[in-house]
Structure formats: structure tokens, C-alpha cells
Amino acid sequence: MRETDVVVIGAGQAGLSSAYHLRASGLDFVVLDANPGPGGAWQHRWPTLRMATVHGIFDLPGMRFDPPSPSARAADAVPAYFAVFEHTFDLDVRRPVSVSAVRDEPDGRLRVTTDHGDWLARGLVNATGTWTRPFWPHYPGQETFRGRQLHTADYRGPADFAGKRVVVVGGGTSAVQLLMEIADVAAATTWVTRRPPVFREGPFTQEYGRAAVAKVEERVRAGLPPRSVVSVTDLPLTPLVAEGRARGILVPRPMFERIVPDGVVFADGAHQPADVILWCTGWRAALDHLAPLKLRAPGGGIVVDGTRVVADPRVHLVGYGPSASTVGANRAGRTAAHDLRTLLTAPAPPAASPASTPSPAR
Ligand SMILES: Cc1cc2nc3c(=O)[nH]c(=O)nc-3n(C[C@H](O)[C@H](O)[C@H](O)COP(=O)(O)OP(=O)(O)OC[C@H]3O[C@@H](n4cnc5c(N)ncnc54)[C@H](O)[C@@H]3O)c2cc1C
Numbered sequence: 001m002r003e004t005d006v007v008v009i010g011a012g013q014a015g016l017s018s019a020y021h022l023r024a025s026g027l028d029f030v031v032l033d034a035n036p037g038p039g040g041a042w043q044h045r046w047p048t049l050r051m052a053t054v055h056g057i058f059d060l061p062g063m064r065f066d067p068p069s070p071s072a073r074a075a076d077a078v079p080a081y082f083a084v085f086e087h088t089f090d091l092d093v094r095r096p097v098s099v100s101a102v103r104d105e106p107d108g109r110l111r112v113t114t115d116h117g118d119w120l121a122r123g124l125v126n127a128t129g130t131w132t133r134p135f136w137p138h139y140p141g142q143e144t145f146r147g148r149q150l151h152t153a154d155y156r157g158p159a160d161f162a163g164k165r166v167v168v169v170g171g172g173t174s175a176v177q178l179l180m181e182i183a184d185v186a187a188a189t190t191w192v193t194r195r196p197p198v199f200r201e202g203p204f205t206q207e208y209g210r211a212a213v214a215k216v217e218e219r220v221r222a223g224l225p226p227r228s229v230v231s232v233t234d235l236p237l238t239p240l241v242a243e244g245r246a247r248g249i250l251v252p253r254p255m256f257e258r259i260v261p262d263g264v265v266f267a268d269g270a271h272q273p274a275d276v277i278l279w280c281t282g283w284r285a286a287l288d289h290l291a292p293l294k295l296r297a298p299g300g301g302i303v304v305d306g307t308r309v310v311a312d313p314r315v316h317l318v319g320y321g322p323s324a325s326t327v328g329a330n331r332a333g334r335t336a337a338h339d340l341r342t343l344l345t346a347p348a349p350p351a352a353s354p355a356s357t358p359s360p361a362r
Pocket of ligand 1: 009010011012013014015032033034035039040041042045054055056057058097098099100127128129130131132174286289318319320323324325326327329
């Protein structure tokens with residue numbers, strides 16, 4: 001059994017930012033990460049996601065991310081940057097180590113159970129992101145479909161879709177980007193969204209970003225499962241989007257009603273034949289290993305104040321809800337390290353002396 005002050009689970013942007021600030025706090029800590037190499041979820045992004053097509057990667061604390069070539073794969077460029085960061089700041093990242101559960105110990109510490117033994121800690125930073133929990137909505141008839149169904153997380157590029165009739169589900173940026181790639185090689189594409197997408201002209205200002213984060217924060221404060229920051233923003237009207245609309249590719253249809261063996265059927269009865277359904281339907285927070293701590297509010301979410309879990313101040317969620325972006329994760333890492341230092345270095349309350357003990361009522 002190994003002991004430390006703080007266990008950080010996850011070595012993506014959120015975990016690395018937390019580790020950087022914990023190092024300065026003087027607390028002892030270790031980072032456990034399930035991936036084989038540095039880069040967090042970025043190492044799994046599809047090969048056609050280039051630095052030119054990501055939203056923008058915020059610098060980790062204390063080290064600039066020198067802009068790689070716009071044509072560089074995000075799955076190569078970001079992990080390379082994270083690797084240099086871990087090395088430069090000599091961060092103790094153990095991998096691949098997968099955490100299966102975090103439980104209470106009778107002495108007030110937390111037991112972190114992994115596939116490489118247990119750790120005991122006084123505090124926890126959970127920075128496990130969302131990539132390992134792709135969200136698949138359920139529609140009637142889904143199991144009868146004879147074609148291929150896959151999620152964005154499984155997408156490896158357009159070549160798999162050559163000559164196929166493809167239905168893309170989802171109104172976010174990933175759906176738009178993948179649809180544009182696939183449309184060049186597919187026999188036909190159909191785009192369906194639950195809500196009509198809103199295209200936004202003009203720059204993504206700081207005020208606009210703050211308003212989006214505030215919407216997510218509101219849900220988290222109410223104890224509801226967070227939606228991603230990206231899901232509450234409109235679709236930027238980029239040159240790619242403008243081209244897709246002009247070419248008739250980005251023309252959304254309302255969500256289909258059911259799935260049949262050879263396609264999908266809309267509310268008006270129209271049948272759309274399909275060989276592939278691609279679910280670009282987002283992700284959920286990967287928090288199953290925290291279930292033994294019973295942190296969830298009745299609404300299904302975990303209520304946090306900043307990054308601190310209201311139900312258990314030893315536990316911080318970084319990269320969760322409003323901090324689920326590279327910039328948000330960065331700031332949240334600093335907040336978590338600061339709060340844990342305050343919690344774990346606070347002097348123990350003085351034991352009640354006999355003189356101050358109230359005399360029992362007669
Ligand atoms: C396709 C896509 C593109 C995006 N583009 C951008 C962008 O351009 N700009 C931006 O700001 N944001 C972007 N985001 C959001 C962005 O990815 C995240 O906000 C941020 O990178 C996530 O960092 P993270 O550290 O929270 O999670 P991750 O990078 O997912 O890291 C989590 C780490 O935790 C580990 N882990 C998970 N579970 C366990 C476990 N049980 N035990 C041990 N380790 C575990 C994982 O192995 C992983 O290494 C994008 C998201 C997606 C899906």
C-alpha cells in the first residue's frame with residue numbers, strides 16, 4: 001500500500017495543470033493515467049483532425065505551446081507538447097494505471113484502487129475527462145440495423161465511408177467536420193439534428209465564451225449532469241461551414257423517429273436508406289470509479305463549488321462541467337491545488353481542554 005497527500009487521476013490538460021500547481025504547493029502527490037503515453041484524450045483523436053481545425057489549444061501553465069504547423073495532426077502535436085511538459089517539470093505520472101474505484105477509509109483518507117495496487121491519499125483531483133464515455137442515444141429499432149453504427153470516438157477518417165450512404169447524427173462541431181470529410185467520398189450523406197443548429201457569424205468573443213461557461217455552471221450548481229461547453233455554443237460560421245451550406249451538404253433534417261434494418265424513418269414516414277449511422281452525439285463525464293463515494297445529487301450531477309465537491313471537500317473535479325475546455329481545465333487545476341493545500345495544511349482544531357468542556361447539565 002502506497003501513501004501520498006493527493007492522488008491526481010488523469011494526465012490530460014486538467015490533470016497536468018493540477019500537477020503543476022500541486023508541485024508548487026509542497027504537497028506530496030502522484031498522477032495516475034490509464035493511457036499508454038502522454039497526451040490525454042488527444043492521442044486518440046482521429047488522424048484527419050489537424051491543428052488548423054481544432055478550436056485552439058490553451059497553453060499549459062508555465063510553458064508555451066509553440067504553434068505547430070496548421071497541417072500537423074492534433075493527435076501528434078498535442079501529445080508531443082504534453083510529453084515535454086511532463087519531462088520539464090519532472091511530474092510523477094504513472095502509466096498505464098487505471099483507477100477502478102475510490103472509497104472512504106475509516107481513518108478519513110481515500111483508498112484509490114487501481115490495476116497496479118492501491119494508494120491511500122488525503123485528497124483527490126479527478127481529471128478523467130470524457131473520452132472514455134462516448135454517449136449513444138437510444139432510438140427504437142437501433143439493434144435491427146444491418147449496417148455499421150459508430151461514434152465519433154471510433155472515427156478514423158473518411159476512407160471507411162467511400163461509396164456508402166451515411167447518416168450523421170448530431171449538431172456540434174464534430175458532426176460538421178466529419179460530415180464535410182465524408183461527403184467527399186460517400187455515395188450520399190444525410191445530416192440529422194435534434195434541434196435546428198444555429199450558425200453564428202462573427203468572432204467568438206470572451207463575453208460569448210463566458211456566457212457559455214455560465215450556462216454550464218448553472219446546471220452543475222443545480223446538481224444536474226453537465227453539458228459540454230461546446231454544446232451550449234452556436235456553430236461558428238467558418239469558411240468550411242459556409243462551403244458546406246453552399247454545396248448542400250450542411251442542410252440539417254430533424255431527428256429521425258426510428259431505425260430500420262436498411263436505414264432510418266422520419267416522423268412523416270419518409271425512409272432514408274443507409275449503410276452507416278455515425279453518432280456524433282458527444283460524451284459524458286467519466287466518473288464511474290467515484291461511485292462508492294456517493295457524490296451524486298438527486299438530479300444525477302455532482303455539485304461543485306469551484307472545483308471542490310460540495311458533498312466531500314477532499315475531492316476536486318477538474319475538467320468537469322464549466323472547466324471542460326483547455327482554458328477552463330488550466331484555471332481549475334490551479335484552484336484545486338490551492339484549495340487542497342489550504343485543506344490539507346490547515347492546523348488541526350485544538351482538542352477540547354477539560355476547563356473548556358461544558359459541565360454536564362445537572
Ligand atoms: C474532438 C474534440 C475536440 C476538442 N477540441 C478542443 C479544442 O480545440 N480546444 C479546447 O479547449 N477543447 C477542446 N475539446 C475539449 C477538450 O478536449 C477538453 O476540454 C480537454 O482537452 C480535456 O482535458 P482533460 O484533461 O479534462 O481530459 P482528457 O484529455 O480526456 O484526459 C483525461 C485522462 O484521464 C485518464 N483517465 C480516464 N479515466 C481514468 C481512470 N479511471 N483511471 C486512470 N486514468 C483515467 C485518461 O486516460 C486521460 O489520459 C475537444 C474535445 C473533443 C472531444
